[in-house]
Amino acid sequence: MKRLLLSSAALFAFSGAAMAACPAVTVADPMGVAAGAYPQQYELAEIQSLADCTMEFSENPDIAALNSRIRGNPEVPALADRLPSEPLVVAPYEMIGNYGGMFNALSNATEAGTSDFMSVRHVNLVRYADDLTTIVPNVAKSWSWNDDFTQLTFVLREGHKWSDGQPFGAEDVEFWYENLALDPNVIESPKDYVLAGGEPMTVDVIDAQTVRFNMPSPKPGFLAHFANHYAQGFQPKHFLGQFHPAINPDADALAQAAGFESGYDVVKAYYGSSDWMDTPTPMLSHPDKVANLPLDAAPTLESHIVISETTEGRQFVANPYFYMVDTAGNQLPYINEMDEIFVGESEVRLLKLVNGEVDYKAQALQIDYVPLLLENQEKGGFVVDLKPDITMPTFAFNVTSDDLEKRKVFGDLRFRQAMSVAMNRDEINEVAMFGLGEPQQYIGFSPTPSFVPAEWEQHYAQFDPDMANSLLDEVGMVDTDGDGMRELPNGDKLTLNLQVATQGMSIKIVELVGQNWRDVGIDNTVKEVTTDEYRSAQSSNQLDVTMYEKSVPLAVVLGNAEIFIPPFDNYFNMRTAMLWGEYVQSEGTAGVKPPEYVYEMMEDIKAFQATPVGTPESDALGLKLVENMTGNLLFIGTVKEQKPIYFSSSLKNTTPFKTASYAYYRTYPYRPSQWFLTE
Incomplete structure (x- = not known):
């Protein structure tokens, strides 16, 4: 594992920190380090203060090779130029993981039965901790409300970058809201969750890392929305904006040069027209035109980015610019690749599970599958856990x-x-x-x-x-x-x-x-x-x-x-x-x-x-x-009812879920970026 001490005064600096490396804290063994402000995670300055240490950072030795498979990405720069200066530090459940491996996922079709796997790589401004009660920072470093819950302000992480290496910031939040969520040329009518009292909000960019939502009426539940919903509160303005007529006056001409009628058609080819996270990329929706576009898929902040998509499935590689590290300073995610296959027939999906061909599954698993799954656990190399379903x-x-x-x-x-x-x-x-x-x-x-x-x-x-x-x-x-x-x-x-x-x-x-x-x-x-x-x-x-x-x-x-x-x-x-x-x-x-x-x-x-x-x-x-x-x-x-949750025996750093339901966005509270594979 390649190790790198980032000592620049402008990057990862912490005044007065000792030179000792930070202890590899886990949930199972906190190693005498006190808990941070939020469960199972720390801000960099916070853990360095609590443990009296200076964190050393390491990268995945395969990251350059993985990056080379992301069409349009530049050559991968040094880790110091990829991590934010304020990375989110994650305490793994059991142990510091190993890099590598292929995560095998099973969905029904391109936009059916996919939320389970979507949640494995998902990020949003905030999330629920695994107690399903506490909202914790994620993409956003912090947030604050005004007294009457009509203004919600987020502070983002300095130096955070999209998967193509371009800066991420407050304008990407504003772009998502003003130019996608509220634009009828993209989404025909705004979804309820982007409204307050049925009326639109406004968004203010305070500075590069600070963004504020202004609501026409109080909506104290708006923060919780970002903690459990698939729709992410940001999109890459630097990329999608070049095709958006409200951002770039040459958007239509740029789109027409790629074989599309308008800039909006390109925006929807990448983003879709419903905000669903697994809208087909141009690789599937426009296979004859994708080569004319600069990227196969829009840049992401997620742990993995899609690099191939057909009617049979999708392939993903680790995001070289992902903003999380473990407590030993290793950039997450641990898992190198993900392979998602589509199987429409329930009997075939069940057979693949019984044969141990999947690493994790909960969505579309009904309780009547349980006897057959339990009978084949040892032979198939998996375990099944029954948990109550909210729905x-x-x-x-x-x-x-x-x-x-x-x-x-x-x-x-x-x-x-x-x-x-x-x-x-x-x-x-x-x-x-x-x-x-x-x-x-x-x-x-x-x-x-x-x-x-x-x-x-x-x-x-x-x-x-x-x-x-x-x-x-x-x-x-x-x-x-x-x-x-x-x-x-x-x-x-x-x-x-x-x-x-x-x-x-x-x-x-x-x-x-x-x-x-x-x-x-x-x-x-x-x-x-x-x-x-x-x-x-x-x-x-x-x-x-x-x-x-x-x-x-x-x-x-x-x-x-x-x-x-x-x-x-x-x-x-x-x-x-x-x-x-x-x-x-x-x-x-x-x-x-x-x-x-x-x-x-x-x-x-x-x-x-x-x-x-x-x-x-x-x-x-x-x-x-x-x-x-x-x-x-x-x-x-x-x-x-109770529902089964399926884990491969080779998948590590998992923890028992509290519910098998979609309501808290499936795996999102359980931090899949720190999962790793032993085989």
């Missing part, structure tokens, strides 16, 4: 169905109540979840906040087929042709098409619910589809019933109001009432007008986000949100 399998009837007769029925609360009490949640728990789950109604929040009375968790969640039959009779659904299945009130036959993406929930659960519904006379068929097929059909209003795992923690709701605004989430998650969403987004020029309680939720979520959490006012608003959402059974919950 739960949830169903929603399409209250804005294009079929007006179905819309009348699905929009009748009595029908939704009937379909909820027709579910045998205890049977679902025993048969599909081995008795490890907790039957519960969907209430939006998970875990249940203290302001929600326990009875809402069981609202119409009892198994009562007699009540279901009585309610369906009241709706006017009777069996007119004697086949045992109820028809719509106008006599039309009803067969629910239950399309399930196994990334979203276990097909076994859908089959059990389908049988429960047939038992009260509601005919249905169950069909497994790909995640892309499901998302497309859901968002185009084609499904009778949407189904996916759903529920989010209070911290997420404080920063992102999507689950209380129609269609009640984004494209990648579970939605319903698409035409209500269209009406709201078009301000009444298209779609279907929602009922009054939906408008109440929209106003209440704005007020809830603007009110300090834990106050009586906040609690009252939160309870009202639950009363409207759960009282109207827009979403019908089943059972909070």
Whole structure:
């Protein structure tokens, strides 16, 4: 391992530090060094002060070779010119790791089932520590609020660089917000999380490393958004800006020289049009034009950068300019390369896991896979851990169905109540979840906040087929042709098409619910589809019933109001009432007008986000949100479940997760940049 003492007064300087090298502190062995201000990490000056040391820095001996595989990158400079002068110092869980190795990842498709692997290399301004409570610095060195939570200021790391060696700073945050998140030529309409009270913020560049968000109304949950969301609060202005017409007046001409119609087309080729982190790069979206562009993928701050992409998968190499070091001064990440393959068939994915061909996996692993995985742990060289999931399998009837007769029925609360009490949640728990789950109604929040009375968790969640039959009779659904299945009130036959993406929930659960519904006379068929097929059909209003795992923690709701605004989430998650969403987004020029309680939720979520959490006012608003959402059974919950988490035995410095869910962005709290491989 090549070692380098960086002693320049301008770089890594620390007044009065002793010349002894810093101790290799780990979480397992703190070596007598006190904890820093934040758990399991230090600022450079902080650890040097606490340990009375001067940190020596080392680089990956393969970094020049890895850098040479990043098209467009200059020759790799010395480590002193790659690390920030204020690197983030990370305490590994168990030990100082070894460089090298190939991390094998498994996803469903280019934009399906990828968030698990995305989280392994992900960075953002801040993150949650592994207690899932404490927000800690990450890309940002520090932050501060004003008194009324209308201004959030971030201080970035001096000397931080993008993966191509160009400086990173406050203008990259401003560029992301002003020129991507709010530009309708890039993203058609701004996402809720970049708004406060439904209105845009403004961004001030105070200096090269200081940036401030100014909000039209208080939004104390905005910080938490950056701690758990995939969308990063920065993008490379020096690179994407050259193609952005608002930044460069020659952007269109530059784009046309590369074979594109406009600069915006190039921006979207690199960044996408939805802010999803795994938007296809030009290597996949424009393979005939990528050679005309300066880079295969936009520069990143993540631990690894993509260097190859096809419909079969993606390959990544370590970022030579990554801003983290371990407590021994080794630049992270330890892992040299990452290989992500796409497999759409759940049976094939499971086979690859059983054979030990994957290093880590949690997304799209259902609890019914557990017996086979446990049986093959030793032979396959992996371990499986069961952890509670914040989300739960949830169903929603399409209250804005294009079929007006179905819309009348699905929009009748009595029908939704009937379909909820027709579910045998205890049977679902025993048969599909081995008795490890907790039957519960969907209430939006998970875990249940203290302001929600326990009875809402069981609202119409009892198994009562007699009540279901009585309610369906009241709706006017009777069996007119004697086949045992109820028809719509106008006599039309009803067969629910239950399309399930196994990334979203276990097909076994859908089959059990389908049988429960047939038992009260509601005919249905169950069909497994790909995640892309499901998302497309859901968002185009084609499904009778949407189904996916759903529920989010209070911290997420404080920063992102999507689950209380129609269609009640984004494209990648579970939605319903698409035409209500269209009406709201078009301000009444298209779609279907929602009922009054939906408008109440929209106003209440704005007020809830603007009110300090834990106050009586906040609690009252939160309870009202639950009363409207759960009282109207827009979403019908089943059972909070346990989920498997899969680790290769050769993957080191892992730690047991507290939850298997997406809510805190999967692996992000557990610092994957300090993972390493022994084989």
